[in-house]
Amino acid sequence: AQKVTQAQTEISVVEKEDVTLDCVYETRDTTYYLFWYKQPPSGELVFLIRRNSFDEQNEISGRYSWNFQKSTSSFNFTITASQVVDSAVYFCALSNTGGFKTIFGAGTRLFVKA
Amino acid sequence: GAVVSQHPSRVICKSGTSVKIECRSLDFQATTMFWYRQFPKKSLMLMATSNEGSKATYEQGVEKDKFLINHASLTLSTLTVTSAHPEDSSFYICSATSAGGQPQHFGDGTRLSIL
Numbered sequence: 516a517q518k519v520t521q522a523q524t525e526i527s528v529v530e531k532e533d534v535t536l537d538c539v540y541e542t543r544d545t546t547y548y549l550f551w552y553k554q555p556p557s558g559e560l561v562f563l564i565r566r567n568s569f570d571e572q573n574e575i576s577g578r579y580s581w582n583f584q585k586s587t588s589s590f591n592f593t594i595t596a597s598q599v600v601d602s603a604v605y606f607c608a609l610s611n612t613g614g615f616k617t618i619f620g621a622g623t624r625l626f627v628k629a
Numbered sequence: 630g631a632v633v634s635q636h637p638s639r640v641i642c643k644s645g646t647s648v649k650i651e652c653r654s655l656d657f658q659a660t661t662m663f664w665y666r667q668f669p670k671k672s673l674m675l676m677a678t679s680n681e682g683s684k685a686t687y688e689q690g691v692e693k694d695k696f697l698i699n700h701a702s703l704t705l706s707t708l709t710v711t712s713a714h715p716e717d718s719s720f721y722i723c724s725a726t727s728a729g730g731q732p733q734h735f736g737d738g739t740r741l742s743i744l
């Protein structure tokens with residue numbers, strides 16, 4: 516069975532702090548994809564990143580970076596120098612390549628205070 | 630980037646009314662569309678998977694006769710909440726994808742309130 520665990524329900528930081536959102540996944544598939552999505556207060560979901568299971572290279576995009584470690588089944592997301600606009604719920608998700616179904620974690624609500 | 634349009638964004642209606650929500654992929658052919666329901670401060674709960682031209686696959690516990698899904702073309706899927714009641718009030722979100730393992734592109738969601 517597939518499962519995505521985001522153990523942190525809520526995180527509160529002060530602007531300019533760095534923050535890491537944890538994501539641990541379970542799957543029996545050898546080929547799969549991992550995703551992060553952002554849901555701001557307005558409700559829409561915004562795609563942030565996709566990583567396939569064969570690519571363990573870490574990725575950096577501006578203030579965002581992702582650390583994928585197959586050995587620990589983790590795909591953590593770090594925001595550097597957080598800003599108030601980063602306040603949102605962040606979802607980690609997992610899908611296999613054979614099908615289309617995506618499993619979402621429970622989400623981590625991030626509050627960034629000015 | 631890929632755009633998915635969901636309409637309407639907000640609906641308020643009386644109990645017993647049927648409500649139709651549309652989900653359109655604007656710049657790509659969506660082989661598969663998904664319908665999710667999200668309760669306040671909760672994760673997305675997959676309701677059904679919809680493939681163009683075939684019957685939707687519903688998740689366990691989701692009433693097929695209550696939530697009618699039609700995927701008539703590669704760019705349009707509709708969700709109809711039939712005879713809606715207050716307990717159907719929720720945030721409904723659609724998403725579309727062109728292939729397995731590809732990112733899902735989400736609509737902006739529909740906030741449904743049944744009085």
